[in-house]
Amino acid sequence: MKRVVTVLLAALAVAVPAQAAPDPESLLRELRQAQQQSQEINSERERRFLENKQEQARMLREARAELAPVERRTGELRARYDSLREDLKALEEKLSEEAGDLNQMVAVVRQAAGDLQAVAGDSLVTAQYPERESELASLAASDSVPTTGELEELWYLLQQEMTATGNVVRFHAPVVSPDGSRREREVVRVGPFVAVAGDTFLQYLPGTGLKALARQPGGGAREMAAELSAAGPGTGVHPMVIDPTRGSVLELLVQRPGVIERIRQGGGVGAVIIVIGLAGLVIALWQGLRLVSVGRRVRRQLKQVDRPSPDNPLGRVLAAGREAGVDDPESLELKVDEAVMREVPGLQRAQPLIKLLAAVAPLLGLLGTVVGMIATFQAITLFGTGDPKMMAGGISQALMTTVMGLIVAIPLLFAHSVLAARSRAVIQVLEEQSSGLLARAAERSGGGGHA
Structure with a gap:
């Protein structure tokens, strides 16, 4: 209460002007009125609270x-x-x-469907029955308990795969050519191993279907395929090549380079080796034919020693001996030796060149090997060893040039040996006949000449 009075007095002191003196009675009345108002407010509050x-x-x-x-x-x-x-x-x-057995059955069904889906994904049987891929995918991905129909369908697909493995059947299916065109063709499938259309071997690609191999097998395989495709029912047994790996060997066949591609792998050095080899073989063939002709004329001349012919070395040697006369054995010996020596270079012609080419070819192969290894190391420096294909070019050049050098050198060495043997045989005949000519001349002159 004292606090209220103090506040009111302070308020009146502020509100009253400084010039007017406060009236105690009016101030008391105001205080009483304020007290009564406060009591009324508190009473109202107490009433509402109750x-x-x-x-x-x-x-x-x-x-x-x-x-x-x-x-x-x-x-x-x-x-x-x-x-x-x-x-x-x-x-x-x-x-x-x-439900333990039932859950196990669901797991077994899913696993069996998944395994069969993996097998059928790249099987040639799927080319004949393409709709089974979606059925197997649905069974393998299902989490629900399979129905009786689904179990029967899985059993049928398993039985179908087993039965088709031992059958040779014909069916029509779209075939993709190497150029990308697709057309319907009659296909002969030999189990899950090979499929052919005419003389063309096919492979099955998931999502694409049957596709003709870009490179067909050789060795009479295409002839057997054509014969099997043309054979009708009941015509007996026909031989046929198969791929026991179910397409893996045929896929490797597509990736295997041919002869022209092998030669291109040799690069510039390989081209030089081929030129050297061809040149050496041409020279060896020409010289061999020449020696055969010379040997045949020499053998004919041996039957007619008394009538020397100028178309062969032996005839020219005998003619040179006759021209020298029999009175001077020493002059005869010189003439005969000169005639023999004059014939030897012609008989040994081109042999040093062939020998040189046979020696140069392996050296060029070694050069190509070094060049290929340099290219390989450059590829390793630039790209690392993460991708072997980046190094394949240099390695192929290194190996192919070595092989090409040996392939060229070996036949040239054999050719050189054959030519040398033939030329030595003719030279031996010339030496024997010249020795006989000198011996006969010495006998005629009474033993005064040189034997």
Whole structure:
């Protein structure tokens, strides 16, 4: 109360002008009025508070009255929940026990479908039955319990694959040519091993179908394929090549380079080796034919020693001996030796060149090997060893030039040996006949000449 009076006095002191003196009675009346107003306000507040308290008490009694049945209901529901939970747990255990074999069956079906899908993905049998791919994919991806129809379908597909493995059948299917065109053709399938259309071997590509091999096998395989394709039912047994790896060997065949590609792998050095080899073989062939002709004329001349012919070395040597005369054996010997020496270079012509080419070819192969290894190391420096294809070019050049050098050198060495043997045979005949000529001349001159 004292605080209220103090505040009111302070307010009046501020509100009253400094010139006017405060009136104690008016001030007392104002204080009394303020006190009465404050008491009225507090009374109103107390009345409202009591009214609210009673209302809240009433609401509290009503809430407690409503809470009691709810709590009873909650207890009942909790008890029922616990009971149902126990029942559910028991049912789950029972279901797990009873569904163990069923779950195992589902897993087995999925695994069997997945394995068959992997086999059928690149099998030639799928080219005849392309619809089975989607059926197997559906069975392998399904998480639900398979129906009786699905189990029968899986059994049928397994039986189909096993049966088709031992059959040779004909069917029509679209075939993709190496140029990308597709057309319907009659296909002969030999089990899961090979499929041919006419004389063309085919391979099966998932998502594409049958495609003709870009490079066909040789060795009479295409002839056998054409014969099998043209054979009708009941025509007997026909030989046929098969791929026991179910296409792996044929795929490697496509990647195997041909002769022209092998030669191109040799690069510039390989081209030089080929030129040297061709030149050496031409020279050896020309000289061999010449020696054969000379040997044939020399043998004919041996039958007619008394009539020397100028078309062969022996005839020219005998003619030179006759021209020298028999009175001077020493002059005869010189003439005959000169004639023999004049014939020897012609008989040994081109042999040193062939020998040189045979020696140069392996050296060029070694040069190509060094060049190829340099290219390989450059590829390793630039690209590392992560991609072997980047090094394949240099390695191919290194190996092919070595092979080409040996392939050229070996025949040239044999050719040189054959030419040398033939020329030595003719030279030996010339020496024998010249020795006989000198011996006869010495006998005629009475032993005065040189034997």
